[in-house]
Amino acid sequence: MNNKINQELQKIEIPKELHKRSKLGVKKAKAEQQKRRFKNPFVAAAMILGLTTTSVAFAFPSLASQIPFMDNVISFFNDEERDYxxxxxxxxxxxxxxxxxxxxxxxxxAVYDGTNITISFALETEQExxxxxxxxxxNRFDVVDAIGMGGSEKITKISDNRYVGLASFTPHFKDEGYPETVEITxxxxxFNSTSNDSVVEGDWSFAFSLNRLEGDIQLLNKTVQKENVSFTLQSIEFTDVSTVISYEQVIKDELLKEWESVTPVFHVTDDLGNVYMNGxxxxxxxxxxxxxxKGTSDFGTIKEGASKLIIQxxxxxxxxxxxxxxxxxLETIVIDLKK
Structure with a gap:
């Protein structure tokens, strides 16, 4: 399979100016990454795996058609809780x-919904x-100019030497705003085996950019309190691919004296019984x-027919x-969905 891929790729002539421009872009991204790597003041609430880049890769529009298992990678990750x-x-x-x-x-x-970034990827290896x-x-994905990032990555084995992956993460920027375009490396x-010492090593590197999807933001500022915790659901944003909630949590000293960390998770349903997040x-x-x-969490688009969103x-x-x-x-927060 790899020989066939290489043969197909070798048939495509890469313009010299594109090659030069790609090298410069990746070199700059790597330099910025090295400056930031050990200066991250943020806490990731759900960090599972990670990813990032260094050398040059080129785009081929017909890649999925040349590599059949690359077609619709996201379909491997649809489940009852998250519909992609x-x-x-x-x-x-x-x-x-x-x-x-x-x-x-x-x-x-890949998609950038204005807050979160979701990327589907795959790999094929000759190693067993x-x-x-x-x-x-x-080695997580990195976003140029981001000063912190939290998220998760999943990798699923689909055959003896093929894997598909999904990364979903939220970059944070100095001014707490989000740019119209993000540059990703x-x-x-x-790639390490989860249960033994085998490792697949290589020199891969990628750099690309994503434009922000336009969304509909609904300001909420609804607050619930309990046991030295105050939680405010600040806003909710609806895009074509996701629903994003933004929030702020404030806890008192008494709680931190007893517990080292206090992290918010959510149970989110609608009035039809659909579950969007479960812990x-x-x-x-x-x-x-x-x-x-201060954080954000995202889930899939709202199911058709739902009129209320219930967030606990x-x-x-x-x-x-x-x-x-x-x-x-804490008490549930009910949001009336706009028609």
Whole structure:
């Protein structure tokens, strides 16, 4: 399969000016990344895996048609809680591929909803790996000019040597605003087996940009309080691919004296009984000696026919490192959906 891919790629002539421009863009992105790598003041509420970039890859519009299992990667991640049915329609076809040490890494599609970024990717390797694989936290996707980021990545094995992945993350910027266009880089460097010492190493690197999807923002500023926790749901934004809630949590010193961290997660349903989130959270940043947490969480688009959204914030107070935790369930917040 890899030889066939390489043969097809070699048939395409890359203009010299494009090659030069791509090198310069990636070099600049890598330099900016190195400056920021150890200056991240943010806390990721749901960091699972990670990703980033360093060398040059080129876009091929017909990549998915040349590589059948790359067609509609997002379909492998649809489930009852998150429906990505609109992802293919409104996302950008990235179509990047690069081969190193017998492993081809490909970026399929991506979308920037104005707050969160979702990217589907895949890889095919000549190496035999019996277990699932993951990417180290140091090699996460990176966003130029972002000063912090929280999110998650999933990688699923679909055959002996093929994997598909989905990354969803929220970058944070210095002015707490979000740009109209984001520049993204990724240098995975290695894919590690989750249960043994085998590793797939290579020199892959990608750089691309995404424009912001226009959304409909509904300001809320609804506050609920309980047990030294004050939670404010500030706004909700509806886009073609997602629903994004923005919030602020303030906790008192008494709670932090008992627990090392207090992280918000959510149970979100509608008046028809559809479940959008069930104990999951998002990314954000802490200030004021960890007493204030500002963050965002996203889920799929609202199901047709729903007229109300029911959001229950749940605070996970933890001692960390598996030493114990407790749940603090706050009152539900009901949002009337605009028709």
């Amino acid at each position: 049915k609109d992802f293919e329609t409104f996302s950008t076809d990235i179509g990047l591929a690069q081969t190193s040490n017998g492993t081809t890494v490909m970026i399929d599609n 790996i019996e277990q699932e694989i993951e990417i180290s936290a140091m 990724w240098s995975p460097e290695a 999951t959270g998002g990314g954000g940043k802490t200030t004021n000696d960890y007493k204030t947490f 914030p749940i605070q996970i107070a933890s001692l960390n490192y598996g030493k114990g935790h407790t749940k603090i369930e």
